[in-house]
Amino acid sequence: MAEETADQTKVIKVHKCPICGKLTDNKTYRPFCSKRCADVDLGNWFNQGYVIEGKAPVDEEESE
Numbered sequence: 001m002a003e004e005t006a007d008q009t010k011v012i013k014v015h016k017c018p019i020c021g022k023l024t025d026n027k028t029y030r031p032f033c034s035k036r037c038a039d040v041d042l043g044n045w046f047n048q049g050y051v052i053e054g055k056a057p058v059d060e061e062e063s064e
């Protein structure tokens with residue numbers, strides 16, 4: 001007797017949005033669910049002061 005009720009153990013091929021945690025299979029904004037979440041992630045990068053390659057952080061506001 002084989003009971004096939006444990007079907008939930010099957011691997012589901014969906015991605016989880018790292019921003020909102022929503023399941024998504026959106027291929028355009030992977031791994032995000034939408035452009036909004038992608039933008040949020042990008043914003044987090046800037047907010048955390050990540051230095052973009054080739055760009056030195058401008059710290060002085062004095063004009064010559």
Ligand SMILES: [Zn+2]
Nearest residue numbers: 017020033037
């Ligand atoms: Zn999301």
